[in-house]
Amino acid sequence: MSQELPRGFEYAGVRCGIKRTGKDDFAMIAARHGAVAAGVYTQNLVFAAPVEWDRRYTPSADVRVVAVNSGNANACTGQRGLDDAHSMARLAADTIGARAEQCLVMSTGIIGEFLPMDRIAEGTRLAAARLGSEQQHFLAAAQAIMTTDSFPKYVQRSFTVGEQEIAVAGMAKGAGMIGPRMATMLAVITTDARLTPAAAQDALTAAVELSFNCISVEGHMSTNDTVLLLASGNAGGEPMTGRRLAEFTECLADTCAQLAKMIPNDGEGATHLIEIEVRGTASNEDARRIAKTIAESALVKTAICGADPNWGRIVSAAGYAGPKFDPQQVDLLLNGFRLYERGAPLRFDAAAVSEAIKSQRDTRIELQVGDGTGHCRFWTSDLTHEYIRINADYHT
C-alpha cells in the first residue's frame, strides 16, 4: 500500500517481555498536537479495566496518546486492575509530556492476571523512543497488538470529502481467542479529518454498527473489545458537519468493514470467510439478528467447513433468530447457486455447489426473507478441527 498515512500521528511497536513467546507486545499511537477521540466498547457486563478507563475519557477533544499491550487483558482484576490501567496511562503520557487523562489504554491477552507493571514501564519507554510517522512505524504498531492473529490487520485509505482529501488508517487485532484464554478485538482508526468530539463519536458509532458489530468467530463477546477513532484535524478546514460528515461517516464505515472482515478471515482454525447477506426485513437490525444467528450456528459453520450445501441448516437458523418473517417468502443463494425459493426446495447440482465451496476461501450466503428494505452484511469463519485443537487441546 503506497497510501499516505493520516497527518498528525506517530506510531511505534516494541517488545517489552509481557508475552512469553518473545514477540512484540507493546504499541503506542501518539498525536503530539492532540486528536479528537471517540470509542466504542464491549457491551459485556464483565468488562476489563482499560475499557473502564477509556469509557471515562471518550469522547474527548484532546487525546495525545494511545498505549496498547498484548499478552495480558487486565480483565477480571478488580480495583488493582483499574489502578494498573491508570498507571499505564500515566507512564505513556509522561513520555510525551501529556496528562494521564489524555492517554487511552488497551489491553489484550490472558484474563484474570495482573498487568506486569515493570514490563509496561519498559514498553512505554522503548516505544516513546521509536515513535515515527512512516509506514514502518505504523506496521510495527499493527504487529505489536497481535496475539493469536496469523497476520497483521490494517487498512489505509484516502477519500475526497467535499473538496478535501482525507486519509483514514486503521489497525485491528483478533482471531477469536487470545493466547490461551479469551477472544478480544481491538482496533484503532486514525484520520486527519477535522471533527468535533460529538461528530467523531457519532461517526464511529455508526461505522462500527456496520462493521465490527457484524463479525463473529464463535460469538463469544469479549471483556476487552474496543474500537477507537482518533482525528487529528490536520486536513484543515472547519469541523465536518451535515453532508460532509455523512460522507465521512460512509468512508469510515467502509474502512471499518474492510478491516473488520479480516478478523473472521483469520478466525482460529478458519478455512473459509463466510459473508452472509440478509435482505427484505423490516429493519436493518432485524437483518443483523438473522445474519448473526446464521453466522453463529455451529451447524452452518461445520457445513461450510465440510463444503456441504446443507441449506436446511441456514434456513432453520433464520427461523429461530427472532425477527418475524413469512417462511413462504424465503429465497436462498449459496455462492450464487439458488437452492431454495419461496419456501420450497429447488433441484440443484449438489456436487457443483460443494466444489464451489471447497475451491475458494470466500463463501457467500444470500438470504431474502421478504420485501422489506432492511439489510445487513455479516462476516464469520467456519468451524473446523483446528478450532477445537486450539481451544480444547492446549491447556492454559
Added chain:
Amino acid sequence: MSQELPRGFEYAGVRCGIKRTGKDDFAMIAARHGAVAAGVYTQNLVFAAPVEWDRRYTPSADVRVVAVNSGNANACTGQRGLDDAHSMARLAADTIGARAEQCLVMSTGIIGEFLPMDRIAEGTRLAAARLGSEQQHFLAAAQAIMTTDSFPKYVQRSFTVGEQEIAVAGMAKGAGMIGPRMATMLAVITTDARLTPAAAQDALTAAVELSFNCISVEGHMSTNDTVLLLASGNAGGEPMTGRRLAEFTECLADTCAQLAKMIPNDGEGATHLIEIEVRGTASNEDARRIAKTIAESALVKTAICGADPNWGRIVSAAGYAGPKFDPQQVDLLLNGFRLYERGAPLRFDAAAVSEAIKSQRDTRIELQVGDGTGHCRFWTSDLTHEYIRINADYHT
C-alpha cells in the same frame, strides 16, 4: 426398570424402510379409549408439517394414537408436506378405527425431502399389528424414534399424588443432529393421571420450561421439536385441580428433566454432560438466559472438552447474556472447586481441577450472580473433535 407403565396405552416400534440403514423407523403409541393430549412445539418460524398438524389438534380431550417416523423430518416441504402429514394421521387412525384428527404425528430426520408415503403406509400397518402394553413394546417404540442417538432415552416413574398412585413414562430422541441434516428433539410422555385438556397443557408447558427448554447441544433450534403429553385417566378419580395438579406438575417436571438431560449426555461427540446452575438473579428467566449463554459458548464447551478450568470463559459468557448483574457479586464453582469470588480471582490448584473434569463425565458449573431468588439448572454437552467430524466431514 421394573416400574409399571401407565395404564391405557399400547406401544409399537417397527421397520418400514424409510432409513437406508435398515434400522427401525416407525413407532405408534395408542390410547384406544382416548387420552387427553397436550403439546409443546418448536418456536422456530420455519416449522415442519407435523408440527403444524399437531398444533392444530392440541390440547385435545380425545387423542387415540400418535404416529412417529424417523429418517425424514417432513420439514421445508410446503403444502405437499402438510398433505402428507394429514395422510400419515389418517393412515394411522384407520388402523384403530379413529379419525385423522384423533391422531398426532411426529417426524424426524432429513430436511427438505418428501415423506415416502408408501413406506409410511407400511409402517402404520406393521405397527398396528404389533401394539402391546408390555415393557418390550414400550422399548421398541423408544428405539424406533432414534436417529443419531447412541442409546434409547426413556424414563418410567410412579408418584403418589394425594392418595393416588400415578404412573408417568416418557421417551425422547435427539443427539444434536439427525441423519445427516438437522437437530430434532421429540418426546412423548404418557400418564394414567386424569387431567382436563387445559390442565394437561398447563402442566406440560410448565414442565417443559424446566426441562426440555433447559438443554442444548449446539443451540441450533430445530424445525421439528415436539413434546407431547398423553393422559389416559386410567388412574381414575376426578380430573386433577389445585394442589393435586400442582403436585402432578412437579412430578411431570422431574420426569421431563430426567429425560431431557439424556439428550446432551448423548450429544454428538460429547465426552461430558455439563450441568450449569445459575442462582441469585431477579427471575428464573434471567437465570435461564445466563445458563443458556454459558451452555452455548463454544469457548466454554471446548474448555470442558480439554479439561481446562478456564473460568474467564464462563464469567465473560454470563456478562453478555443480557440480564443485568453486578460483576462484583459473582461467585463461581467448577466441580465443587471455588475459582472466583466476589468478582475477583482466587488461587486454586489448576491441575486438581483439571483432573476432576477429566476423570468424570458429569461436570458441574455453579454460578451465583447476586442475591435474587431466580434460579435455573441447564444441561449441555462439550464440543469435541468428534462433533466436527460428524457435522463437517460427512456429506449429506
